[in-house]
Amino acid sequence: MGEQHGCQTCHGDTDAHVADPTMKNVLVYQAKGGSAVDELSAKCLACHDSDTHMAMWKMSKHSRNDISCFNCHTMHATRGAVDQPTKCFTCHRDIKVAVNKQSHHPIIENKIKCSDCHNTHGTATQHMIKDDTVNQLCYQCHAEKRGPFVWEHSPVEENCLICHSPHGSRHAKLLVEKVPNVCQDCHDWSRHPGTPYDANAGFTGSSPSNRFFARSCLNCHGAIHGSANFENHGLRQ
Structure with missing residues (x-):
């Protein structure tokens, strides 16, 4: 986004809220903020409208489970404040257990990350993998097995x-x-x-x-x- 954006770009009519704090017409990006999940995501997608974010989001497993953009992304902090696996493990605790087992893909060693295999914004495939089939995805690294x-x-x-x-x-x-x-x-x-x-x-x-x-x-x-x-x-x- 090349243009400058202020508070109202994301939160709505903040002037009216400042004038009367009892008014609840602003968008609050918190799990218990009272704003509808779809409304919050729609506000993000108004700017972040590339096919990468938009194409499969509404039918994705994340969206269907009422996950909004703010569940994974912070609006004010700089990018990279929390590493990706740590954020994913907040919900996917079974995967956190798996990657700490004796034999594992090197996620905890920071050699690969979740988005190397998964598109978190949705795909047409099961488990939101980034290729048409599991095998095609595996062969991107394990080509000698193909x-x-x-x-x-x-x-x-x-x-x-x-x-x-x-x-x-x-x-x-x-x-x-x-x-x-x-x-x-x-x-x-x-x-x-x-x-x-x-x-x-x-x-x-x-x-x-x-x-x-x-x-x-x-x-x-x-x-x-x-x-x-x-x-x-x-x-x-």
Whole structure:
């Protein structure tokens, strides 16, 4: 905004309020200020009218939950007074717990921020992510997992979140479960049985429990995102 703005630009008829403080015709940007949420947001959007702010706001999850601009933005303080994750964690406390787990995206280290993945003003996608699908969003940073591969692992093609938690996990590599449990959610005993133990097989480094219960899936299947060999099902080369 190049032009100068005074109190009345945002608060309305402040002169009348000064003349008679009992008049409640001014906009108050506080949670319990008495002004309607839609009215407050409309006042902000009168100036901040770019497509970034306007296009999806009214149908966004934030707007539908009566979140107004002032819930996240301060009108008088300078930008950056509070870092973005701290502000988001005010409401999203479950995410604050997640990003402090052992395995997490580096949000608390200030290497990425919430808006790298989410558009807080709304999108046409679930969870207000900034790309058309979860996978497309993940591939912006994790391009090496994209392929194309000769052998494709179906869950990888479908949705990264089948195996990974997006914010944090108590398991390595943000996995939703530890290996082999995460593997056995799909590769159960009936569909992917272990190899019967043969004491004479000469397969060193294995044991009956490893081979029957898939405790060492990643020892053999290291290329879990995809492989250049159609027949090897992600086996290490």
